[in-house]
Amino acid sequence: MACVVFFVFEAHNEGMDTTRLIATGEAARLLGCSRQHVVDLCDEGKLAVVRKGGSHRYVRRSDVLGLLGPPLTRDQEKSRWLHGAIAGHLVTEPDLVLTRARENLDRFSKVHAGTMAERWLDLWRLTLNSGLDHVLTVLVSDAPEATELRQNSPFTGILSEEERKRVLDSFRNHWHSEHAHDA
Amino acid sequence: MTREQLAHVLRAVSRIAEDPDVLVIGSQSILGSYSEDELPPEATGSMEVDTAFFIDPDQAKSDLVDAMIGELSQFHNEFGY
Numbered sequence: 001m002a003c004v005v006f007f008v009f010e011a012h013n014e015g016m017d018t019t020r021l022i023a024t025g026e027a028a029r030l031l032g033c034s035r036q037h038v039v040d041l042c043d044e045g046k047l048a049v050v051r052k053g054g055s056h057r058y059v060r061r062s063d064v065l066g067l068l069g070p071p072l073t074r075d076q077e078k079s080r081w082l083h084g085a086i087a088g089h090l091v092t093e094p095d096l097v098l099t100r101a102r103e104n105l106d107r108f109s110k111v112h113a114g115t116m117a118e119r120w121l122d123l124w125r126l127t128l129n130s131g132l133d134h135v136l137t138v139l140v141s142d143a144p145e146a147t148e149l150r151q152n153s154p155f156t157g158i159l160s161e162e163e164r165k166r167v168l169d170s171f172r173n174h175w176h177s178e179h180a181h182d183a
Numbered sequence: 184m185t186r187e188q189l190a191h192v193l194r195a196v197s198r199i200a201e202d203p204d205v206l207v208i209g210s211q212s213i214l215g216s217y218s219e220d221e222l223p224p225e226a227t228g229s230m231e232v233d234t235a236f237f238i239d240p241d242q243a244k245s246d247l248v249d250a251m252i253g254e255l256s257q258f259h260n261e262f263g264y
Binding site: 075078079082086104107108111112114115116117119120148151152153155156157158159161164165168172 | 184185188219224225226227228229230231233246249250253254255256257259260262263264
C-alpha cells in the first residue's frame with residue numbers, strides 16, 4: 001500500500017534569534033492562523049507591539065513562540081510522528097481511514113464511558129465531521145488541544161505492524177540525532 | 184482509564200519487559216490508590232498511561248513495550264487503551 005507521509009513542523013529554537021522582531025504576517029505563519037487574528041491579539045493586548053513602521057506592526061518572535069506553549073515532549077512528538085503516518089493514509093484513502101476511525105470511536109466510547117477519555121472521543125467525532133483539512137491539521141499540529149486529542153486516538157487498525165515499527169524506528173533515530181541535546 | 188484497565192496494562196508491561204517494578208507517570212498514577220468511582224472524571228486522564236522502569240539505561244525495555252502494546256498498536260486497537 002502506497003503511503004505519503006508529510007509533516008508540518010515548526011523549528012522553534014534552532015539557531016534563531018528569538019528576540020528579533022517580525023511582522024504580523026510572519027507571526028501568523030508561525031501560529032498557523034490568519035494575519036487578522038494576530039492583529040486582534042495585538043489589539044487585545046495579548047501580543048505586544050514593539051514598533052510600528054508605517055502601517056506595519058512588529059512583534060517579538062519570542063512572544064509569538066510563547067503563545068505556542070512549550071515544545072512537545074518525546075512521547076508527544078512520537079505520537080505526532082505516528083499520526084503523520086496516519087495523515088499519509090488519510091490523503092490516499094480518506095474514506096477508509098475515516099470509516100475506521102468512526103468505528104473505533106464507537107467501540108472506544110463504550111470502553112471509556114464516564115471517563116475523561118470519553119470527552120476527547122466526543123471531540124474527535126466533531127473533528128472528523130469538520131472536513132479532511134481540519135483532520136489533517138489535528139493529526140500533525142503541535143497545538144495543545146491537538147496534542148491532547150492524539151493521546152486519545154481513534155486511528156488504530158490503519159498502520160500495519162511493519163509500518164508502525166518503521167515509524168517508531170525512524171522517530172527514535174530522529175530524536176537521538178536532533179533532540180538528544182534537549183534532555 | 185479505569186483502575187481495572189490500568190491493572191491490565193501494567194500486567195502486560197511487566198510481562199513484556201520481564202520486570203516486576205513498573206513506574207506509572209502522570210495523572211493515571213492516582214488510580215493505584217483510588218478507583219475511578221472515587222475520583223472526578225478529570226482524574227481519569229486519557230486512554231493512555233505513561234510507564235517507565237527503575238532500571239532501563241538504554242530504554243530497551245520502554246522501546247520493547249512501546250513496540251508491543253504502545254500507541255496505535257494491535258493491543259490498543261483491541262482493547263481501546
